[in-house]
Structure formats: C-alpha cells, structure tokens
Amino acid sequence: MESTRDGRPTGHVQSVERAIAILEYLARTDWAGVTDVGHALGVHKSTAFRLLSTLESRGLVEQHLQSGKYRLGFGLVHLAHAVTVGPDVTRQAQPGCEWLARHSEETVTLSVLEGYESVTIDQILSTSTVASRTWLGRRTPLHCTSPGKVLLAHLTDAERNSIIFGQHDRYTEYTIVDPDILAAEIDEVRTNGYATTSEEFEEGLSAAAAPVYAADGSVVAAIGLSGPSYRLEGDQLLAAATLVREASEMASAGFGHVADESEDTTEASA
Numbered sequence: 001m002e003s004t005r006d007g008r009p010t011g012h013v014q015s016v017e018r019a020i021a022i023l024e025y026l027a028r029t030d031w032a033g034v035t036d037v038g039h040a041l042g043v044h045k046s047t048a049f050r051l052l053s054t055l056e057s058r059g060l061v062e063q064h065l066q067s068g069k070y071r072l073g074f075g076l077v078h079l080a081h082a083v084t085v086g087p088d089v090t091r092q093a094q095p096g097c098e099w100l101a102r103h104s105e106e107t108v109t110l111s112v113l114e115g116y117e118s119v120t121i122d123q124i125l126s127t128s129t130v131a132s133r134t135w136l137g138r139r140t141p142l143h144c145t146s147p148g149k150v151l152l153a154h155l156t157d158a159e160r161n162s163i164i165f166g167q168h169d170r171y172t173e174y175t176i177v178d179p180d181i182l183a184a185e186i187d188e189v190r191t192n193g194y195a196t197t198s199e200e201f202e203e204g205l206s207a208a209a210a211p212v213y214a215a216d217g218s219v220v221a222a223i224g225l226s227g228p229s230y231r232l233e234g235d236q237l238l239a240a241a242t243l244v245r246e247a248s249e250m251a252s253a254g255f256g257h258v259a260d261e262s263e264d265t266t267e268a269s270a
Contacts, residue, residue, distance in 0.1 A: 018043065019051055023072065026061060031069040074137055089221050090122045093212055096223055096251025097124055104243050106227040109135050110251075111147035111209075113155075116163055118148040118222070126227060135226075140201065143168050143182055144175045146209035147222035149195035153186045154211060154219040160186065174199045194241045194248075195222075199229055206232035208241040210248035215256035223248050 018041055025040045026032060032040075038048035052070050055061040059075025093110050101108045101124040110122040120135040142148035142163060152163060164186060168177040176182045189195040194210040209224030224244055226232075232240055249259050 015051070018047075019055060022048075022051055022055065023060065023076070026070060026072050031064060031067070031071045033067075033069045037070070072137075076137065089212075092254035093122070093221060093223060093251035095254060096212070096247040096249070097122060099250055100124075100223065100225060100243060100247035101127075103247075104225045104227075104240060106225040106232070106240070107135070108223070108225050108247075109147065109209075110212075111140075111151070111222045111224065112220070113151045114139070116142060118142060118145055118151055120147075121221075141169065141171075143177075144171055144197060144200040146195045146197045146207040146226070147224045149186060149189050149197070150209045150211050150222040150224075151219065153189040153195070171201050172199050172203050176200065192241075194245050196237055196241055198233065198237065204229050206237055208232075208237060208244045210241075210244040211252075212248055213252040213255065213257040217257070220255065221251070223251050 021041055022037055025037060029036070034045055034049050034052060037052060038045045041048060052061060052063075056063055056070070056073070059073045061070045062073040063070050089112060090110060097108050097110055105127045107126040108124040109120045111118045111120045113119075117139040118141070119139050120137060123134065123136045125134070140148055142152040152160060155163070161183075164183050165179045168175070168179075168182070170177050176185060194208060196206070196208045198206045205226060206229040207224055207226035209222045211219040212221040212223050214220045225240055252259070
C-alpha cells in the first residue's frame with residue numbers, strides 16, 4: 001500500500017484517525033483528561049481538546065462536570081444499534097421490555113452476548129426516585145450478573161465450562177468465584193428459566209433476568225430488571241423472577257418463538 005512521508009497510508013484523513021484513536025484509548029482507560037489523551041496520541045493539548053470537543057458535540061464522548069475528564073458517550077450505543085446481524089433485537093423485544101417496566105417499576109435492561117461479556121443494548125429506567133445506575137452500553141461479567149448468568153447458561157457445554165472453571169473477579173463479598181458453586185448455580189438457571197443476583201456485582205443491587213428466544217429456540221438476548229436490594233430480596237426477588245419470565249415470553253414472541261412447557265431448555269452441546 002502506498003504511504004505518505006510520515007508512514008501513513010495515502011487516502012487516510014489524519015483527524016479521523018486521531019478521533020478513532022481517542023475512542024480506542026477511552027475504551028481502554030475509562031475516564032481520561034485532555035493532557036492524558038494528548039500524550040496518548042502524541043499531539044498538543046489544544047489539538048486533543050478540539051478533537052474531544054467535536055466528539056462530545058456528537059455524543060460520542062462525555063465530559064465529567066467536576067473533573068473535566070472524558071469517557072465514551074452513549075452516542076456510540078446508538079451507532080452500535082445500526083449494526084444489524086439478523087433481526088433487530090431491540091425492536092423485536094420492545095413489547096416485553098415495556099411490559100416489564102410497567103409491572104415492576106424497576107430498571108429494565110436488554111442484554112446480548114459479545115465475546116464473553118454481557119452488553120446492555122437497551123434500557124428503561126425505573127420510575128422510582130431511588131433507581132439503579134445507567135447500564136446502557138456497559139459491558140458486565142457473566143458470572144455475577146443476572147443477564148450474564150442467563151447468557152452463560154445457554155452457551156455450548158464447552159464454552160460454558162471454559163468460563164465457569166476459569167478465573168473470576170470478585171466484586172463484592174457475595175460474588176461467586178468458586179467454580180463448583182458457580183456450575184451448580186448455572187445448572188439452576190437452565191432448570192428454572194431465570195437467574196437472580198443479590199449484591200454479587202454491586203453492593204445494594206439485586207436483579208433478575210430470563211432468556212429471550214429466537215424462533216429456533218436459540219437464545220438471542222437476556223431481559224432483566226434491577227433495583228435496590230431492600231426492594232428486591234427474598235419473596236420480592238422471586239416475584240421479580242416470575243415477572244421477567246413472563247416478559248421474556250413476550251419478547252421471544254417478537255422473534256416468532258412459541259413457548260412450550262414440555263420443551264427441553266438445554267441447548268445443543270458442542
């Protein structure tokens with residue numbers, strides 16, 4: 001490929017390359033200041049500031065009001081929605097998500113598997129004044145979140161075991177890191193048709209989730225709700241699990257899946 005004098009391929013726009021480099025840098029570092037970004041790109045602070053300001057104006061990065069630092073913005077999530085492989089998951093599952101939000105009054109999320117992480121692609125915030133944090137666009141681990149457990153439970157045997165018997169980060173004192181205990185937990189998820197967590201990923205946060213099925217029975221997403229543990233504990237969390245199962249049936253219907261009580265919930269093993 002033909003290159004310019006500074007080694008860059010011809011036809012490449014330097015400002016675009018730098019903007020992409022900023023997004024990649026923030027994806028690795030979370031919050032970063034203008035000086036940090038300038039050093040990472042090898043450009044003057046004023047150049048980094050202009051690039052960040054442009055990205056912020058389009059919602060691709062956001063600035064913390066107190067610290068002045070930047071991180072990735074939710075505009076990237078909207079761009080990601082336009083990348084469609086198969087059906088539009090958000091649109092098809094929307095009736096189930098809206099029903100769950102009305103009946104639970106908690107924060108509702110729709111998550112998909114990307115790599116070996118759960119990514120929230122849609123969210124309806126709680127109507128309560130005490131609500132869970134924003135999850136839209138966030139990547140979360142599979143072993144200690146309710147959507148993650150659902151997605152983990154429906155991987156092939158080989159993939160599931162590779163994750164379960166691997167290393168796990170501990171986020172709270174309640175995070176399950178023992179492989180044997182986690183394996184038993186995931187077996188229950190497959191049997192029950194839903195997953196719950198109580199302060200496993202974040203202190204004071206409980207959640208429940210259930211799988212969203214495609215017409216062929218494969219799992220395309222996980223629909224869930226989350227809220228403060230004092231509102232979701234014991235019987236309340238079990239009631240929430242019942243709600244997410246009903247919502248998952250509605251969401252699955254959008255993909256042409258027909259619920260069958262006699263259907264084997266286990267997926268084909270690799």
